[in-house]
Amino acid sequence: MLHHGPAFSLTRDADILRLHFDTADNKVNVFDKRALEDFGAVLDVIDAQGGVDGLIMTSGKSVFIAGADITEFLDYFIAPDAELAGMLDRVNAQFNRFEDLPFPTVVAINGEAQGGGFEICLAADFRIMAEGARVGLPEVKLGIMPGWGGSVRLPRLIGIDNAVEWMCSGSAKKAAVALADGAADAVVAPELLEQSALDIIEQVRLGRIDVAARRRLKTGPVLLSDMERTMAIMSAKGVVGAKAGPHYPSPLTIIDVVASHATRERNEALPIESAAFVKLAKTDVAASLVGIFLNDQQLKRIARGVTKGHAAPVKRAAVLGAGIMGGGVAYQSASNGVPIVMKDIRQEAIQTGLDEAGALLGKQVARGALKPAGVPAILNAIVPALSYGEFGDVDLVVEAVVENAKVKASVLAEVEAAVSDDTVITTNTSTISVNLLAKSLQRPENFCGMHFFNPVHRMPLVEVIRAEGSSERAIATTVAYAQAMKKTPIVVNDCPGFLVNRILFAYFAGYTRLIADGGDVVAIDKALERFGWPMGPAYLLDVVGLDTGKHAAAVMAEGFPDRMASERRTVIDAMYEAERFGQKNGKGFYRYEADKRGKLQKLPDPDGDAVVKSVQSASQAFEPDTIVDRLMIPMCIEAARCVEDDIVGTPAEADMGLVYGLGFPPFRGGALRWVDKAGLADFCARADSMSDLGPLYRPTARMRAMADSGDTFYQRSAT
DSSP, X not given: OOEEOSSEEEEEETTEEEEEEOOTTOSSOEEOHHHHHHHHHHHHHHHTOOSOOEEEEEESSSSSBOEEOHHHHHXXXXXXXXXXXXXXXXXXXXXXXXXXXXXXXXXXXXXXXXXXXXXXXXXXXXXXXXXXXXXXXXXXXXXXXXXXXXXXXXXXXXXXXXXXXXXXXXXXXXXXHHHHHTSOSEEEOGGGHHHHHHHHHHHHHTTSSOHHHHHHHHHSOOSOOHHHHHHHHHHHHHHHHHHHOTTOOHHHHHHHHHHHHTTSOHHHHHHHHHHHHHHHHTSHHHHHHHHHHHHHHHHHHHHHHHHTTTOOOOSSEEEEOOHHHHHHHHHHHHTTTOOEEEEOSOHHHHHHHHHHHHHHHHHHHHHTSSOGGGHHHHHHTEEEESSGGGOTTOSEEEEOOOSOHHHHHHHHHHHHHHSOTTOEEEEOXXXXXXXXXXXXXXXXXXXXXXXXXXXXXXXXXXXXXXXTTOOHHHHHHHHHHHHHTTOEEEEEEOSTTXXXXXXXXXXXXXXXXXXXXXXXXXXXXXXXXXXXOSSOHHHHHHHHOHHHHHHHHHHHHHHSXXXXXXXXXXXXXXXXXXXXXBTTTTBSSSEEEEOTTSOEEEEOOHHHHXXXXXXXXXXXXXXXXXXXXXXXXXXXXXXXXXXXXXXXXXXXXXXXXXXXXXOOOGGGTOHHHHHHHHOHHHHHHHHHTTXXXXXXXXXXXXXXXXXXXXXXXXXXXXX
């Protein structure tokens, strides 16, 4: 053993060095401060070796290297620029030392190599990947960019076009894609990784592979003419700029950085990358996206705590109610390995559900995410049923019938009589109290809510709603099933609207009052879309359905009359009375027509405008910032109330519920993080300027106390 440190060990077998990364107290290998220090120490030992034919780098974890430790990076993000730049310089110096070793280096990538974990792979001469391994540079998802040489080495290795797509999408690339693009030199079975590495070193020793030429390619300028380089950059900007939008600076920054250093040698290119990294790391967008990442990690930790020791395995599930929602649930379950019974009382509804599942699978095939041969097995895992005969061995049931308390109660009682005594029964309700529905059951301890968001296959959130009688086993099993379906579960307590809809309808209450005060539908939608929402409130109501909106608004008004009830007829009432239900019948705030591809197009509609005017005494122009505050202040206050009322346990859960359930702009970090950035004192002052609008705009006593003490919802070091 030449070296045995906290992260790296080095051994020598004849003329071959073996560098092994395996941190004893981490589940995955990450480049934290300790690992980076140890990497420098092992490089000193490597430099002292003579007569070496080559080096093979391996990992002791199933994940090759997960990347940098983002929790440590946060300290650098809030440190002075020079301190962050100094860290980048030190790491780059180490990676350069590795790249410049006087013998060939091979990394044997057995699993994931992401971010900094892939950047060290790029510094090696050769990359061999196991068949199931994936590599990538996901930094753009955190609002930053590769900072340890990734933007320099990857374009020189696989070309500007491919490298820009890799970096600006941030997606993990399968081994076959990495090989086709040139980022990997071979893809082999996992058990052949080491032998393949030895074979490459032998080929170099015999003079059949020119390592020096490979290094010149990777450390010199990009091999393109001025015209070719310009065309590649312009083309990338056009494609990436359209996708990134105005709120996310990192994708276009990556392209500009590549353009700036493409004509330079490695040692001149790296400082350009580092300078851009420092600027991005200091942006609010990076702070928000890192916050989203950390919140997501917190949700996973909470879910692990909920399921540990309590969750029962769900080997077979069932969904009651077919159609679009039932078909979506069935598809999500079956495509993730959990067979499911799909029951309805009508054969045509079952066919609709099967058609929905088939259409979703067809889209997967079209995207290349699923081979056609895999479709029959998934469809066969969805068992259609007109009776409860198939329910004897199901472990969990999702009730997804019409949103009517009496109908749901009746169906829940029926299914309870058809399943075993320990089957977990859940209700996919968006507004009806789970405590109320539990009264229809003989075994309420086996019952909870499981609220999916539409469309099921796209929306990552599932609200798991705890009724007063729900057992830990029922909650844990439902959380585990949601995870098995590749959803993000958040456990919430029962209240009108639960978490997401309760907060959403505070936003809608602000909207209906703004409309009543003379606000313009299009101007409001544009202001909220510029804020970052995927669609404005009118368009969102049209998508949700004004009949659904009317029902949910009534539930919220009954539950929270002081701030969500209206003394006068609202624009939602007016749209419902005019039978303008939105996209479901082609007319709402806007008019909808299908284009040649069958996609609904949003169009102006004077008839819809007339309905809006019927609830207004006069028209009034509002500034965009005022429009945003009129809707966002109620939303943020309601989010704070949900934490105070113990509907959720943490601000992270409240914020991620909005991000994953509603599409809250990720670059703003969530409602409560947005308040933190403004400062609670400033937020309360803005709310107080609208206090004449009623309780919807009045911060809670706790929020005011936090404002007085300078407190925040999140620790400052995490933002």
